[in-house]
Amino acid sequence: MPWLVGADPDTADQRYPLDAPCLVGRGPYNHVVLDDTRISRQHAKISPEAGGHVVQDLNSANGTFVNDVQVKRQRLQANDILRFGPFRFRFETETQPATDKKRSRFVEVLTSVGAEVPASIVDSLPVGDSGSFPIVPENLGQLEDSDRKLKVLYTFLQSISTTLDLGELLGRITDHLLDVFPLADAAAVYLRDATGGVRTREVKRRRGSSPSLHLPAQFREEVVQRARAVLSAPIGAGASPVMNPNTTPARGVRALMGKRAGASGNSMHAPIMIAGKVEGVLHVRGGNSDGSTPFAQADLDLLTGLSGLAALSLQNARFHQETLRQQRLQQDLRLAEEIQKSFLPRALPSVEGIEFVTEYRPAFSVGGDFYDVFWLNYDRIGVFIGDVAGKGVSAALLMARIASDLRLAATVEPDPGRALEHVNRIVLDRRQHEVFVTGVYFTLDIATREITIANAGHLPPFVRRAATGDLRRIEAATGTAVGIFDEAEYPSERIALEPGDTLVLVTDGVLEAVNASGEQFGFDRLEASLAQGSSTARELGPRLFRDLRAHVGEAAQSDDITVVLVGVS
Amino acid sequence: MFRWVVETREGVVVVEAHGKLDALRAPDAKAELHERTAGARAVVVDLAKLELIDSSGVGVFISLFKRARGEGGRVVFAAIAGQPREIFRLLRLDQSLDTAATVADAVAQLRG
Numbered sequence: 001m002p003w004l005v006g007a008d009p010d011t012a013d014q015r016y017p018l019d020a021p022c023l024v025g026r027g028p029y030n031h032v033v034l035d036d037t038r039i040s041r042q043h044a045k046i047s048p049e050a051g052g053h054v055v056q057d058l059n060s061a062n063g064t065f066v067n068d069v070q071v072k073r074q075r076l077q078a079n080d081i082l083r084f085g086p087f088r089f090r091f092e093t094e095t096q097p098a099t100d101k102k103r104s105r106f107v108e109v110l111t112s113v114g115a116e117v118p119a120s121i122v123d124s125l126p127v128g129d130s131g132s133f134p135i136v137p138e139n140l141g142q143l144e145d146s147d148r149k150l151k152v153l154y155t156f157l158q159s160i161s162t163t164l165d166l167g168e169l170l171g172r173i174t175d176h177l178l179d180v181f182p183l184a185d186a187a188a189v190y191l192r193d194a195t196g197g198v199r200t201r202e203v204k205r206r207r208g209s210s211p212s213l214h215l216p217a218q219f220r221e222e223v224v225q226r227a228r229a230v231l232s233a234p235i236g237a238g239a240s241p242v243m244n245p246n247t248t249p250a251r252g253v254r255a256l257m258g259k260r261a262g263a264s265g266n267s268m269h270a271p272i273m274i275a276g277k278v279e280g281v282l283h284v285r286g287g288n289s290d291g292s293t294p295f296a297q298a299d300l301d302l303l304t305g306l307s308g309l310a311a312l313s314l315q316n317a318r319f320h321q322e323t324l325r326q327q328r329l330q331q332d333l334r335l336a337e338e339i340q341k342s343f344l345p346r347a348l349p350s351v352e353g354i355e356f357v358t359e360y361r362p363a364f365s366v367g368g369d370f371y372d373v374f375w376l377n378y379d380r381i382g383v384f385i386g387d388v389a390g391k392g393v394s395a396a397l398l399m400a401r402i403a404s405d406l407r408l409a410a411t412v413e414p415d416p417g418r419a420l421e422h423v424n425r426i427v428l429d430r431r432q433h434e435v436f437v438t439g440v441y442f443t444l445d446i447a448t449r450e451i452t453i454a455n456a457g458h459l460p461p462f463v464r465r466a467a468t469g470d471l472r473r474i475e476a477a478t479g480t481a482v483g484i485f486d487e488a489e490y491p492s493e494r495i496a497l498e499p500g501d502t503l504v505l506v507t508d509g510v511l512e513a514v515n516a517s518g519e520q521f522g523f524d525r526l527e528a529s530l531a532q533g534s535s536t537a538r539e540l541g542p543r544l545f546r547d548l549r550a551h552v553g554e555a556a557q558s559d560d561i562t563v564v565l566v567g568v569s
Numbered sequence: 570m571f572r573w574v575v576e577t578r579e580g581v582v583v584v585e586a587h588g589k590l591d592a593l594r595a596p597d598a599k600a601e602l603h604e605r606t607a608g609a610r611a612v613v614v615d616l617a618k619l620e621l622i623d624s625s626g627v628g629v630f631i632s633l634f635k636r637a638r639g640e641g642g643r644v645v646f647a648a649i650a651g652q653p654r655e656i657f658r659l660l661r662l663d664q665s666l667d668t669a670a671t672v673a674d675a676v677a678q679l680r681g
Contacts, residue, residue: 368624389624389631433632434599438624438660457660480661484631488665508624559623
């Protein structure tokens with residue numbers, strides 16, 4: 001690629017790419033800004049054409065010279081010397097990177113002081129959500145600039161909008177920044193992390209030798225808090241009159257905005273705004289720290305436009321990530337729900353004269369409530385209802401495990417109290433300190449209709465006597481919740497059921513179901529719901545749930561609800 | 570809102586529970602409680618200012634009890650009232666845990 005290279009001792013480090021039309025002049029919108037009264041605001045233009053590069057004088061007051069001959073329009077040859085006023089440049093046709101000597105000096109400088117080269121802000125502009133760049137050009141120079149800028153922005157958007165992968169997006173953004181700014185040595189994206197800090201997420205270097213990039217502390221306030229794009233230069237570089245390390249950035253910037261729009265710098269930071277908030281920063285750094293300042297305000301303006309587009313794409317990528325995460329979570333939950341359901345009895349025992357009605361409604365997809373009804377042997381059925389401390393997936397996993405423990409204990413220990421003691425020891429052995437389980441376990445003799453029941457810190461079960469319809473608590477045979485004390489004992493009690501009686505077992509989610517005004521369903525409503533006339537378990541169940549729903553209304557279910565009814569006739 | 574207020578009285582760590590301790594606050598409350606009672610051989614949990622507790626909240630106290638017991642320490646629960654008292658009664662914790670009517674009684678119990 002051809003370059004315009006400074007040919008005077010003090011401009012030898014200045015290199016301008018000529019891959020697109022390049023404007024030379026005193027005005028701030030020029031690609032090459034020459035701040036001297038002998039230079040016209042809009043002095044000359046160098047543009048690539050079919051047969052090679054052409055320099056054209058733009059009616060400047062003092063003329064454009066090629067090899068000391070004044071020209072209006074001239075095709076350029078390699079190593080031609082162009083002169084605008086007192087400034088001389090060489091037209092180079094091959095990419096000639098800075099000499100090794102310069103490069104090594106550059107590395108030395110940066111590594112010796114780190115990336116925190118004392119720098120001052122030479123220009124900054126406020127950034128809105130979509131960036132800000134002039135839409136109505138004031139003159140020909142700006143028209144070309146805007147045209148070029150729009151092309152750059154369009155290409156950038158086309159490239160970055162086709163990926164929703166955050167990592168790839170960041171890679172493309174930095175790649176493009178290096179394409180757009182040929183004089184940049186490195187480009188970086190900093191993003192806000194979970195803690196709110198702005199950290200380096202992606203860095204691309206033209207050559208691999210530069211030290212790492214990060215957001216210098218002295219620009220944090222200006223770029224991140226004030227959401228302003230910043231053009232900066234190392235102290236002592238570039239247009240020194242505006243560089244004052246003693247002024248605070250904000251004051252320096254205000255002074256500058258009015259006086260020197262043609263400032264230049266070697267580093268640019270532009271905030272990435274999402275929903276009115278700075279969510280990151282684009283950083284483009286020039287190749288040299290030895291005084292060259294390749295970026296002008298027009299470049300900062302362009303970077304600001306690019307940051308607006310980067311913000312849009314980042315937002316899309318984030319939405320996409322969040323959607324994927326939600327979908328995965330939902331899949332996990334659905335799976336957990338299925339697993340938990342697989343632990344509930346698929347079919348309830350079918351016995352002449354005995355009715356089982358069960359209902360399980362977790363507050364979330366899964367919960368810590370559980371029930372089980374299973375054959376112990378040919379004449380006895382085991383029934384369990386339980387509630388593990390906590391809610392959600394962790395509670396459900398524990399409950400599933402304890403359900404297996406209980407089935408095992410039930411086959412080893414025919415006595416319900418002994419079975420609960422067995423489960424208690426298993427749970428304690430796992431040393432999960434906050435885990436405990438409340439539950440009621442009983443066995444039902446299908447021939448005698450007698451139950452043997454033990455309670456581990458659970459809500460007492462009720463017996464609904466058919467004759468009266470009132471509920472009687474089974475208060476006896478209660479021990480501490482499972483999983484707390486090594487020496488916990490669970491006495492068992494025998495209770496004979498009369499024909500028409502119904503055993504009612506619930507978890508606390510039933511009694512504590514609250515309505516919108518915070519009122520609990522409570523024992524009285526439970527009794528009232530079950531008390532109406534002579535009914536079978538099959539009629540009582542749906543009625544209880546109807547009443548529960550009516551009480552809760554629109555209020556959100558806050559706890560798992562489980563009901564087991566056992567009716568004998 | 571839920572918070573712990575911790576002080577040491579006569580060599581006994583006294584932990585006051587303030588507010589509502591439910592599933593939402595339990596994980597943080599548990600972590601803080603364990604941190605602030607680490608290594609203590611004698612702990613009194615003052616429940617006078619505990620407004621509400623659910624099973625996850627009870628889990629926080631159970632975990633403290635189990636840890637202390639494993640380390641050969643003791644925990645006394647003092648001044649339990651209201652809804653938390655009902656929950657402790659329902660779970661039969663009042664029969665199995667060490668309890669005291671007041672913090673002073675609890676401290677005396679641990680020193681005695």
